[in-house]
Amino acid sequence: MATSDFTTSILVDQTAEEAFNAVNNVRGWWSEEIEGSTDKLGDVFKYHYEDVHRCQMKLVEVIPNKKVVWLVLENYFKFTIDETEWTGTKAIFDITEKDGKTEVKMTHLGLVPEYECYDICREGWSNYIQNSLRNLITTGKGKPNATGKPQTETEKKLTSSADS
Numbered sequence: 001m002a003t004s005d006f007t008t009s010i011l012v013d014q015t016a017e018e019a020f021n022a023v024n025n026v027r028g029w030w031s032e033e034i035e036g037s038t039d040k041l042g043d044v045f046k047y048h049y050e051d052v053h054r055c056q057m058k059l060v061e062v063i064p065n066k067k068v069v070w071l072v073l074e075n076y077f078k079f080t081i082d083e084t085e086w087t088g089t090k091a092i093f094d095i096t097e098k099d100g101k102t103e104v105k106m107t108h109l110g111l112v113p114e115y116e117c118y119d120i121c122r123e124g125w126s127n128y129i130q131n132s133l134r135n136l137i138t139t140g141k142g143k144p145n146a147t148g149k150p151q152t153e154t155e156k157k158l159t160s161s162a163d164s
Helices: 016-024 118-139 153-163
Strands: 007-013 043-051 053-062 067-077 089-096 101-109
Touching: 007 118, 016 067, 016 101, 016 118, 053 153, 101 118
Parallel strands: none
Antiparallel strands: 007 101, 043 053, 053 067, 067 089, 089 101
């Protein structure tokens, strides 16, 4: 059965354990401005990007080297009519070993094309997973949002969407 929830995946040479540890190192690939713990069942953390996007996530499933699930407890987008679009959705990271490689499949369950934020969020997640998380797993250095650093193209779009 086809799903319209956002999904993207990467295939790396590293182990499932290395991929799992990288997924849980949220500051290493998503944003250095994360508040709270991000690696144990029940942990709650906050993400924010300027006054454009804020959310609070809770780790509701953690299976070492196999799966991590975040539940979006709260969300705010400055650039959408429904500022809470992500609230109640889940970001699911499935980690599987295949033919000597490791696949990390990220599904944002509930992030669907009907959402006003879908195109920007799809682009953002694709960048963070395909580039930043992949780099963190393969080289030990991701490309997270950081205060005082030049904006990525996605961040520029988010900021310009919020200003319009």
